[in-house]
Amino acid sequence: MTIQDDGARVDPRVLRTRRLLQDALLSLARERSLDEISVADVADRAPVNRSTFYQHYPDTDTLLADALDAQAALVGADLNDVHPGTGTGEPPDVLVRYATHVAENVGLYRSALGEHGSPVAVARLRRRIGALALEGLELHGAPPALAALPLPIAAAALAGSVIGVLVAWLERDPLPPAQDVASWAWSAVSGWPAQD
Template sequence: MGIDRRVARTRTALYDALVALIRRKDYAAITVEDILAEANVGRSTFYAHFTSKDDLLQRSLDRLRDLLVEVQQGQASSHAAGWDPARALFEHVSEYADVQAALAGGHGGAVLREAVDKVLADVLRQAMSAGPVGGLPRELAIQHVVATFNTTLRWWFEHRPEMAPAEVDALFRQLLLCGLPAESAAPFIVSADQA
């Protein structure tokens, strides 16, 4: 059963209000009252949907989950090889780069990172078959994909913010699908013939 249209409109208004406020002021300084005024929503309505400002931020990523699932299902049904969930995620992050930058380093950034990790892991759990992945525990494989995405994302924002999402997606794919050359791990891993 789908969500009631009024509920969807209210949640969208609250999500959009929070994003607008983050673009104008520090996340730590934003109050629930600010969000209510921006969204033109009453206090009881807010608390009927969310428990706090952090809960609103976390659950605003439900839209991201829906986008990833929609792209994934659309690709599966059309057998398309073009735009995929990872690329969709980089495009989405690029669209909201100013919000990401505003939240970076503070409590809001931690809330956002945790929520993105959860969305990614949930989407992967739905998409992956049960059981080991290439001989590795399934949860380890999921955490590896999430960590590789986060590492790529952080590198993008810190070192090459001008890079297009498609280019970042290509780097992510290379790291995830090809890994690093063996010699790059040499300082951390001693091979069996050296031991």
Template structure:
């Protein structure tokens, strides 16, 4: 590691403080009610310092959620995203359980006042997992436009099911929601 690649420990600590403050606030209120000033106050950091690290609030929230996105994508990648087997895999329940463990945070991030950058990043990560599934046999390549389109459709459907579950009038337990989502995916796959 050369000197240019090292992150000053003070910068890393400040970023952790800001990300933690942002996630704490997101658990308490809708994202559109959170300002940079709120985050700075919670992190006990000067507001100008926030802008030294992040262009805007959405960039801060996206970086704060990066670890969560990585964990969710790892669980989603174990789900069949492009071809539905007859039986629901346990990984499907795992996705809903993972989201349920941080229910309020996901409701805020994926909700109507949520973060478009977060939704876009999640879509891209799920689509990448779908591309991998579509090309693992070696008969199709990742740069094939049809593969890309099918992966985007699969990602959109998967995220749409999560949003429907999270934003509906009643949030079902993860196991029941996964079964309901699975039935919807299988029906659309078989048409």
């Protein structure tokens, strides 16, 4: 048995099946847009049957969100490992690794976070960034434009702004350097000024 972050035990066979499904979806996403990928496509590529898919995931959006999280964790870019308030105004290495990972998989992230992207992936990212923003606001206080808002609302506003910055960055061609977007995002959630 393997123990998850929440302390629950998970059978290694379950983890193996989930990895197969995640890898199948990511493989398909390199070939076509996410909205063209069905549960049947993922099950065929995995290869598992559709009922096995549904034993692990309610839909392809949740599968995509898990696959993106797993890929980020593999490259040491789990946003749960970022904490504002320590060090200098430079973004932490894990945030730079995350931005680099996104840049290296720009097509997938453009699709996942874009106009017709994955609501589950966007919601997870917003939740993580909101938690970072709240931690930063608690340490440094709110910027003047958000000072009248309750901290959780100000954190949500910052998270939405960071998501907007990330999506706008992904829409640029050529894509600005990953270090730039990491710096912009870090400035928004930590209270440190952006570095030039």
